[in-house]
């Protein structure tokens with residue numbers, strides 16, 4: 382379905398982004414992996430995608446808090462593949478704290494990684510997509526792009542910002558064969574969630590098991606974590622042959638979190 386196309390997926394060395402990269406490679410796209418990880422892990426992922434799917438891969442470890450590195454990354458991906466058709470802005474970080482204690486540097490990092498980086502990648506990739514006459518931009522939002530939870534002020538602000546940015550890019554590109562959508566997952570059991578379990582437990586005076594049951598999944602009506610593969614399938618649909626009229630949407634894949 383995507384043979385000959387090139388995809389850049391930020392934050393694809395683990396979790397949701399890795400599932401998306403695997404799905405895009407499985408559909409035949411050449412894939413640029415991005416994010417942090419040991420050289421052995423990254424090489425293993427590149428070998429896996431190349432051997433399993435016969436696609437080309439490349440990799441960037443650009444720190445998304447640094448806009449010049451983001452611009453270099455997009456150019457390097459275009460230099461490698463000669464095109465960029467699909468951009469998935471997926472990287473994200475989290476920090477939980479009451480707002481009056483929220484460390485300024487954590488606020489700045491979350492806004493930079495979860496919001497500002499999507500602006501910088503999109504600005505750098507759009508000229509290529511416009512030249513090609515086709516493009517698909519998918520932003521990983523969150524249920525926290527649509528509703529808030531306490532102690533996540535920076536994350537909620539960044540993800541609500543992603544929803545607004547997604548709609549704006551969709552409108553500006555509406556007649557250019559370039560769509561821009563946000564996928565808004567509920568809780569997915571990835572490193573990002575595992576890392577916040579202990580902090581949340583401490584702040585709320587709970588055990589980790591209680592946080593899973595009474596906080597994370599309390600408002601997720603299915604009482605199941607969302608699977609990364611289900612989010613990856615949504616990306617495939619948004620890049621597939623029946624996607625032209627889906628743009629500017631914030632698509633909830635959240636086990637019913639935001640329906641009440």
Ligand code: NAD
Nearest residue numbers: 392393394396397416417444445472473523568569571573
């Ligand atoms: P993860 O921790 O498994 O992956 C995060 C990725 O981002 C990794 O590849 C990491 O290396 C990369 N990254 C982090 N900081 C970076 C930086 N400064 N520069 C470059 N790369 C950086 O997390 P995940 O759960 O797979 O999250 C992926 C996206 O899904 C995020 O945007 C997150 O907000 C969103 N999301 C996650 C959940 C969930 O429950 N896990 C729910 C809703 C939305």
